[in-house]
Amino acid sequence: MTRFKVAFAGILCFLALHGVAFAGSYTDFFRAISNDDDGTVRSLMLRGFDPNTLTEEGQPAISFAMYKGAAKCVRVLLLSKHLNVNQADMHGDTPIMVASALDNSGWVAALISEGASVNRPGQWAPLHYAAASGSLKAVQMLLDAGADINAKSANGTTPLMMAARENKAEVARYLLQKGADPSVVNQSEYNAAGYAMRAKNKDLAMDIMKKEKALRDSRSQANASTKSS
Template structure:
């Protein structure tokens, strides 16, 4: 069968052109899609907006979101409850809004087992600590306590407040650590002295046999080493 040389030539030249047109059309389509997406409004998920409001202490925005049906016990992407997040970020106005809602779980914890009172104590946020306690937050929760957290950062005023609300100065964490050990670890001797003056046991040991002085030595806390050694020496005589 004879083929027409002209027809073959036309087909040969049209094929790449057709492929080229298809590529151009595809490129245009992609470009149009990108342009369309770029111009389309982007709406944050409601929970993202609420979490942002908590972080920036936007009490009015958070109050509106909750009034519109958002859960005051919602969590962020890391599983942190809004009230705990507010305590971590020192968003006291938002915390007050959440605590005014009867549905808010004041004892809610993050994945590390930390609640709002613990983080407010760690941060030395006296006003929030007071508000949480008056709203019924547990001062002597099981395991790590708010006093452990206050002692860890040398938050003397918070420690005094917690002790005034009957915080156990010899509270034991799950591994037997006391608030005094945490104060010694951070070389916070004013906090350590406060705890000792309120009955903290200088000789208490954790599960691996370390006492407060051992913590001071382990973490190279010079003031705590000096003062706790002197106290232990006095106690021995």
């Protein structure tokens, strides 16, 4: 019985020490990211620390590193074969969405090369965020990787609407050039031209409306042709 008590006490001691060690590693890991200390982050991961660990606020480590501008730590995390590049935070934002929102096309490219998803049907997608941030390079990369140019969020908002709403005229015109549909109306009963007007960019609103008219005329001609044949 005494031996059992001693053994049991030893197990409890081990578990307690292990817990303390993990708690210390957790603190060290995120402190290192905050300081862009890639050496410590690399060392902890080599010792088995999970790169997918969330912050207390529910952010994946890589998203946390991006928000902190910890470029060296982002690079180290991306090199980990255990990293889940599609891990979402408490708001549902994935790392590539964070990179797009931060207008960092280098991170967007790296995440795409690691297999990050560029489409999220029925939800906010990376292209929405890239359009809203005015990141033309990120928009181009995402489209090249197969992103849906007319992706709709849960309330029916498209990337073109986001670009217009945030007055990112260059991106809005690029999306139009690449085939974005300007006729879509979301649940707030706004289309892209309406958002451009709200942003007080009449020139952009006019360009969107011209594109919408051309699209409407083209559809009418196609319908007429179908009926006559």
